[in-house]
Amino acid sequence: MKTNSGRFFEDYRVGETLHHAVPRTLHGGERAVYHALYPARHAVCSSAEFARHCGLSDAPLDDLIVFHTVFGKTVPDVSLNAVANLGYAEGRWLKPVKAGTTLTATSEVIGVKQNSNGKSGVVWVRTTGRDETGDAVLEYVRWVMVRKRDIDAPAPETVIPDLADAVDPSDLATPDGLDFSAYDFALAGEPHRLGDYEVGEKIDHVDRVTVEEAEHMLATRLWQNTAKVHFDATHRDDGKRLIYGGHVISMARALSFNGLANAQVIVGLNGGSHVSPLFAGDTICAWSEVLDKAETEAPGVGAVRLRLVAHKPEVAPFVLRGEDGKYAPGVLLDLDIWALMPE
Amino acid sequence: MKTNSGRFFEDYRVGETLHHAVPRTLHGGERAVYHALYPARHAVCSSAEFARHCGLSDAPLDDLIVFHTVFGKTVPDVSLNAVANLGYAEGRWLKPVKAGTTLTATSEVIGVKQNSNGKSGVVWVRTTGRDETGDAVLEYVRWVMVRKRDIDAPAPETVIPDLADAVDPSDLATPDGLDFSAYDFALAGEPHRLGDYEVGEKIDHVDRVTVEEAEHMLATRLWQNTAKVHFDATHRDDGKRLIYGGHVISMARALSFNGLANAQVIVGLNGGSHVSPLFAGDTICAWSEVLDKAETEAPGVGAVRLRLVAHKPEVAPFVLRGEDGKYAPGVLLDLDIWALMPE
């Protein structure tokens, strides 16, 4: 059998390192396709001149291009037999990625826990994306529920990693040279600086996008993410193609420009839940809540911790959970990130 | 309220300058996506070698890439609350834009006229796109009908700008170095030079393209054009997404290759009407009429003034208006341009 049927739950050993295949060189072309797929407008990633004005040598590729590329590398080893993508933690963008960079990825298995039904289990991996110099550009923890190949395989010793609720702001990496002290708010698109946002403040991003089959498949393929369920209309009984959760992340992030145009660069991923599936024809809306604010050592650069929620139009903005504590129907994504913003 | 709800009619003052946000660096990637979206084949923009053979240092990005990018910048300040995009005038491409150029845009308000119903008005702006050196690369006048926020806001003094019916050919800018004296008609795809076209001649471009939701959204996002109506199927009562008028312009221009392969570069936009809306599933056809011809100072380079009409298959080529003087049903676009062509 020469084809890859993916790893099953019993194939993971805590402490082992998975070397993911197929390095990928990202060029300006990937950025252009990204900007065709999402209404991305944050100025640092849109304009080389704006980036230079902020102390960088060039416009970095959008932080989520890096995330999706690294994530895509892990799919054949981590999530081909995944039942659900359960969560993220301790994500940090460590170095801006410029056009021409080649990314590779590895994952360390840091936890396993068989489910009580004996048919599947949860696997935690800490994934690191590196550039061609070996520098880490992104790391994050992800955990997924994975089927067992053999239901009779013995349960491994349970190891549940101790994960931070949020990345400590002192651990966030600001890009070398980043300086917002001469930031041009007019060119960036909005006048609001970090001091203008209050913890607890919520912002309805107003804009909406209805998604199409061709778009999410173009996006997901661009990251060399090969999970069948996104591409094959014969895979599910209902004939639907499940949209890659990262498509929702990127769409929500891009929609958040309207109200958070100055949250220029994502540097931390504290957590995230893909609450419910999205299918072609659905419409995505987004809102944000300011969860925290922090200083950084870079001149004029602050950090804002944001809850970014994607939802369908049938649930109102700012509605997250029902009285039962469960996510309200129509909520798609509940993401918790740190972004850099002029103080 | 941190989100941008756009300007309303009473927000515009004649003489003020709008500085549009989010500069954009265009790379070869945008050209590749453009060539995937439209059947663009004009050789100067397709081949660096052909462009060099014509005296240029590299293949410029397609003139309409520049137009859409500059136009997209203006949307948040000019047309978020627009009811209709009414017209264009005095458009000139002033300098070829190469991959790597960063574009910004400003618009001067040059006219306002409240409608008699008191609910909306017409705003005229003269928009200028500039590269990172500050050189103007494109300028054009556009007028739009914009809703009032407050119906009781007083009507401003009416100012209607005096606009030329067409750009005088002596005002057209030919790219530095452009020289068609050794033009390769075989490589360009057609043998017809300017002298082979007669004023009044009409050309049916024969080819047709049926458009899809995914395509027009990819295109419109690529220009960072954020008008809701193009993306949100919940925005209109009929659930349809209105296709960006520029998508029709680019499709018609690309279709016009077949019969006007040597009308290499658009340098003037004399006028244009988006006659009727286009929706996914519709099919676009195109025809052209030669309106005028002129000489330029560049060696071997002439200018042809073209009416470029996009229409649906239900109206025959060359039918523009009915007996009542109104545009015939099925006509989509009536554009008036100057293009450069070998003499």
Add this chain to the structure above:
Amino acid sequence: MKTNSGRFFEDYRVGETLHHAVPRTLHGGERAVYHALYPARHAVCSSAEFARHCGLSDAPLDDLIVFHTVFGKTVPDVSLNAVANLGYAEGRWLKPVKAGTTLTATSEVIGVKQNSNGKSGVVWVRTTGRDETGDAVLEYVRWVMVRKRDIDAPAPETVIPDLADAVDPSDLATPDGLDFSAYDFALAGEPHRLGDYEVGEKIDHVDRVTVEEAEHMLATRLWQNTAKVHFDATHRDDGKRLIYGGHVISMARALSFNGLANAQVIVGLNGGSHVSPLFAGDTICAWSEVLDKAETEAPGVGAVRLRLVAHKPEVAPFVLRGEDGKYAPGVLLDLDIWALMPE
């Protein structure tokens, strides 16, 4: 009549050379769009670093990008009035194409044979794609059935070219410098080297992709392929748009990564049949059969001859023909290629 209505059967003369129009400069952007359109993951074309590790100066553009670009150039002169694309032979990729290369194409007419019905005939052309230095990068023979303009036009003398059943492996061109002696199988994604494949071995590539209208039109336009039937829903009586056969080739090739990840670069096209048409909404599956193996002079580099079959889910993998000797319903493509693989 200034538009191109294409050549008809009686317009072809054995021995004449067709100079195809519109040279095209390929950049990294075309690669990015290609990788969004197809799940392409072969490491040599995905990663500049991997390519350098294999002795190349940069990651070449995917071999099929070169094929489609050259093929697209030929469409206005060869297949606008084609009834069917009948076959390929003697195809060889002669030089890797890097970003920045400008391609042109010519075709020599090498055979004609009028059909017995007198309404059409078969035309054989040998097409050569060249880069801006004049070097041939690809050549192949294609034959198509073309309609006659005038049924009364006299039948030409029949000339049927003598074509090889397969490219002799000694005639395959390996890229200058290619060296697989330090090949990284883990990074490439699979452990299987040429010695692990046996002649006669069949591989079901397992993954499937359901195709959309927007995707195949984006792809086909990207190659400046202008055949109406791919774009115009009003062209056929059934309102369907026929998908460019090359879209199926690229999809099948990309799907074949799963099981043939180390068949890095296609260097020979021995033959191929577009067995049945594909339409949007259909799902593509693929399987391969190892037909032959050979050595090359490049260090560590072997060649594998593969039958690559694309099919719909309604026909099982490895089913090619029925008892009547005809292709089984649901088979889409039967392609015969040589690819380079570590020995």
